[in-house]
Amino acid sequence: MIKDKKDYYYYLQEDMKAHNVSKWNIRMNYQNPTLRFQRLLRKLEYYKNCRKDFIGKIYFLILKFPFHRQSIDLGFTIPMNVFGPGLSIAHYGSIVINTNVKVGKNCRIHSATNIGEGKGKTPILGDNIYIAPGVKIFGGITIGNNVSIGANAVVNKSFPDNVVIAGIPAKIISHKENANETIL
Structure with missing residues (x-):
């Protein structure tokens, strides 16, 4: 479970390693939709677990909309705080x-x-x-x-x-x- 910003970056890095991606760039949004989904999942986990301030709560609610949309588009029903670092979703379905x-x-x-x-x-x-x-x-x-x-x-x-x-x-x-x- 992501407990602070350091954990958040660690989870992102390990997920990218699991997908054999060394560096994130804007093209990855279109080339690798499962990794894009995972990055949004990790961001939601961070805001849910770590950001208890008013702005953090509002941003968490805003992030839920694209997360829900991506979940539908890719066929995933994956809740927050289930997977440890290094998750690799092979392909959508x-x-x-x-x-x-x-x-x-x-x-x-x-x-x-x-x-x-x-x-x-x-x-x-x-x-x-x-x-x-x-x-x-x-x-x-x-x-x-x-x-x-x-x-x-x-x-x-x-x-x-x-x-x-x-x-x-x-x-x-x-x-x-x-x-x-x-x-x-």
């Missing part, structure tokens, strides 16, 4: 995330993904998570660090660190030798 979900740093997420509530509880995902297209994650589960989730998997139970999971319902299909490797 249907992505629906519950407000209470918590995801660690360095998450790469693809389209047609739904992370939601099950029996009143929501998932907690660790760091370095790869979520392939079509994945459904729900319930009060915990996904460990360095986990890759295969396409169209339905995840309804917890999994440990350093694994690749896939299937309906999801199960471990392999263990990662190296914590940084992505098998999918």
Whole structure:
């Protein structure tokens, strides 16, 4: 969660690294709509969490309009304060995330993904998570660090660190030798 301006700039920098972008320029607004969306998401998080003054509250309300519009245009339902730094949305398309979900740093997420509530509880995902297209994650589960989730998997139970999971319902299909490797 962004707690101050330093965090805000850190989140922006990590998100750009996740998209393999070294420097932001005006052309990026048109060349990379998902990163533009993420930058607006991070700005909203900063104003919601850090700027409690009158001007900050007004600017937060003003920013909600373009954020809502971009959410509709790109097919995202991504609330504030869910993802840690290093978020990479691969491309636009249907992505629906519950407000209470918590995801660690360095998450790469693809389209047609739904992370939601099950029996009143929501998932907690660790760091370095790869979520392939079509994945459904729900319930009060915990996904460990360095986990890759295969396409169209339905995840309804917890999994440990350093694994690749896939299937309906999801199960471990392999263990990662190296914590940084992505098998999918």
